[in-house]
Amino acid sequence: RGVDLLLADSTNAERPGWTPSERVIGPALDQAIQNAPGRVIIATFASLISRMQQVADSAVKNKRKLAFVGMSMVDNAKIARKLGYLVVPDDTLVTVDAALNLPAKQVILMCTGSQGEPSSIIGRLSSGTNRQFDLLPNDTIILSSHPIPGNEEVISKTINRMLRGGANVIHDAIAPVHVSGHASQEEQKLMMSLV
Numbered sequence: 678r679g680v681d682l683l684l685a686d687s688t689n690a691e692r693p694g695w696t697p698s699e700r701v702i703g704p705a706l707d708q709a710i711q712n713a714p715g716r717v718i719i720a721t722f723a724s725l726i727s728r729m730q731q732v733a734d735s736a737v738k739n740k741r742k743l744a745f746v747g748m749s750m751v752d753n754a755k756i757a758r759k760l761g762y763l764v765v766p767d768d769t770l771v772t773v774d775a776a777l778n779l780p781a782k783q784v785i786l787m788c789t790g791s792q793g794e795p796s797s798i799i800g801r802l803s804s805g806t807n808r809q810f811d812l813l814p815n816d817t818i819i820l821s822s823h824p825i826p827g828n829e830e831v832i833s834k835t836i837n838r839m840l841r842g843g844a845n846v847i848h849d850a851i852a853p854v855h856v857s858g859h860a861s862q863e864e865q866k867l868m869m870s871l872v
Contacts, residue, residue, distance in 0.1 A: 680872055683868075683869070683872055685860075685868065685869075686859050686865070688859040689859040689860060689861045689862070690865060692857075692861040693862050693863075694861050694862065695861055695863045695864060696859065696860060697853070699727060699731075699856055702728070702821075702855065703731050703734065705852045705853045705854050706719075706731055706732065706821075707735050709817060709819055709854065710735050710739045710741065710785065710817075711739055712817075713782075713817035713845070714815045714817075715782060715813060715815030715816055715817065716782075716784045716785075716786060716813060716815070716817070717741070717785045717786070717816075717819065718785075718786045718802070718816055718817070718819070719785065719786070720789060720790045720791040720797075720798070720818070720819070720822070721787070721791050721820075721822055722789070722791065722822060723749035723752075723753050723789050724753060726753065726754075728821055729745075729753075729757065729763055729787065730762075730763055730764065733763065733764070736765075740783070741783050742776055742783055742784055743765065743769055743787060744771050744772060744773045744775070744786050744787070745787050745788070746787065746788035747788050747789045747790075749789060773786070773809060773810075777809070781813065781816075790802075790835075791821060791822035792825055792831070792832060793828060793832040793834065793835035794831075799835060799839075802818075802839070803835045803838035803842070805842075812839060812844055813843075813844075814842070814843030814844070815843070815844075815845075816843075816844040816845070817845045817847065818839055818846045819847045819848075819854050820832070820846065820847070820854070821849075821855045822855050823857055836848070
């Protein structure tokens with residue numbers, strides 16, 4: 678009644694049930710960071726400010742320094758902090774150069790490349806072509822995203838290269854380090870019923 682048009686998300690229309698809350702990610706990130714023997718490198722979308730906040734909170738809890746890596750990640754974090762959407766204590770946030778000079782156990786690097794793009798930080802780390810730093814055998818890589826359909830093969834190859842380099846790779850098939858931003862079947866049914 679009174680509705681002319683419904684434009685709805687269909688990305689997860691084939692996924693049964695409900696999409697989990699973002700709240701499940703915090704404990705999974707905390708555990709992965711707490712158990713990491715060396716550096717933690719977290720890859721996600723540069724526009725996902727709420728994930729930046731979760732990582733920042735985990736950095737504080739685990740007494741690690743956080744550095745954003747890559748132009749889009751650095752720019753978005755800077756704008757989000759300025760607007761008050763991202764709250765990171767000044768003594769937690771460091772530059773990449775400062776992070777690389779700290780003991781590995783004290784460092785979290787947050788970057789782009791969760792889709793295995795060859796020119797991204799994660800893509801270049803996996804192939805040994807990153808300019809600022811290389812992958813270290815004790816690094817823990819957290820891919821905080823779902824593969825975009827069509828990217829599965831590229832991501833699998835990227836993960837394989839990082840594992841061969843001695844890194845520990847955690848992704849959503851191993852631990853709940855990401856939840857979809859899209860509605861599953863039950864949310865879509867509810868929305869249609871409400872409309």
